[in-house]
Amino acid sequence: MKWQGRRGSRNIEDRRRMSVGKTAGVGGIGALVIVLIGAFMGVDVSSLLNNPTISGGQIQTGAGGELTEADKRAGQFVSVTLADTEEIWDSIFREQVGKPYKPVTLVLFKGATQSACGGANGATGPFYCPGDKKVFLDTAFFSTLARQMGAKGDFAAAYVVAHEVAHHVQDELGILSKANQIRRQVSTEKSNAISVRIELQADCYSGIWARHAKERFGSIERGDIAEAMNAAKQIGDDTLQRNAGRRVMPHTFTHGTSEQRQRWFRTGFESGDLATCDTFGTDNL
Template identity: 75%
Template sequence: MKWRGRRGSRNIEDRRGRGGGAGAIGGVGLLAVLAIGYFLGIDVTPLLQEGGLGQTGEVELTEADMRAGEFVSVTLADTEEVWADIFRRQVGRAYDPAVLVLFKGTTSSPCGGASGATGPFYCPGDNKVYLDTGFFTTLERRMGAGGDFAAAYVVAHEIAHHVQNELGILGQANAVRQRASTAQSNAISVRIELQADCFSGIWAAHAQERFGSLERGDVAEAMNAAKQIGDDTLQRNAGRVPMPHTFTHGTSEQRQRWFAAGFESGDLNACDTFAADTL
């Protein structure tokens, strides 16, 4: 992905110097604990806090941290330009961009505590994406999804949830989930996440058209990332038999297919997972 030397976003809230370092848990041990959380679908924040994560004090930013911050800023700027254009042409109104919060260790949000254990997420309570860039390391080393465009896919997916919120989709879906059974709520969550994957594909297609930023192998990196974070793959990697009624994001095949649908069409109408008879 061609990103160096390009414009970054002004909608970055960098909290990485405000405390919340890794404390008593070493780097390798921290990655192992995070992997447990991702694979089992468990928020291991309390365990990390007991081990020292979340301590106050200054956090040292490494060269890798700074580079990751610059990368996220450029990627976020790309999403802003692309979605502003798509909203203008396909929705007929202006796009109001999200703020992306960079943190290291732990931070707070209206949707609850944020940590490396919770993974990146979008909070509709304040229209912000929360991202510990250490997740990119876990994505590559523990999940086998390396590459800068795999990381860009992660950012684009979370911004896609903001797009859903802007379109009124996310609020309606979450309102239904609150009244549904656990199994029904999970099924709705899968449709939300697959649509975000499809929107990510739309972004990738328009980013290539607008900036020429994709390089050979970039789409394959995104497709591999979608595969590695499919519910069935995560459960198998955790030594469990995949249980579809517990899925909240979709299978590897579904995530890849919906990303491809968005990339190939570039059209919001191609991403209506809620109207699809089969996913």
């Protein structure tokens, strides 16, 4: 992915030099188990941490420390990727939605921080918090993605950023609030099924972003789409459960299978059209 020397975003909130520390008050043993699962599997558990019954969201502070060269490079990379999403989604909203796009703020943190959805740390993985309309990202997750999960490459990391921004797009379109409202009123299994549709649509929107990035910026190089597809594969619920030595349990899925995540990303990439990403109106996920 060609990103060095390109324009960065002004909507970065860099908290990496701020005091950070371990999360506290996240609701006892149940929340601790959730965080440990997230740490082991590298999955986004923000939707669970956002649940007021298990999320206290208090943070104990400690020393933030200096930024390494790797930290600085990762911050620059995220800033450029975010800037690309801003320009692309602004264009798509004007052409396909008929209204302007309001860019999301992306919070970079190191160790732990606070969000309107509760405490955030490296175990939660990157996530979008609709409470404050911000994406939260500890760039150390990129190393986890590459080294522990086998999803290497700049574009694999860009896919992660684009996926979280896509949740903000869903929020701007009114999709996320409606879906989450229904999730609060149904059983856990049905709530999980709705979560899968939310996540697969975000994958599809990520594909739309990738297509437009290729056309508008020429930033996508040979092999980049394969990196994104591999990342989608590695973070499919079935793959994560198998790699964790667990039995695959579809009723617990919250993000979709590897095949589904790859297919919906490809759908968005091939079409570039929001209408093709209606995961809520199809029985063929």
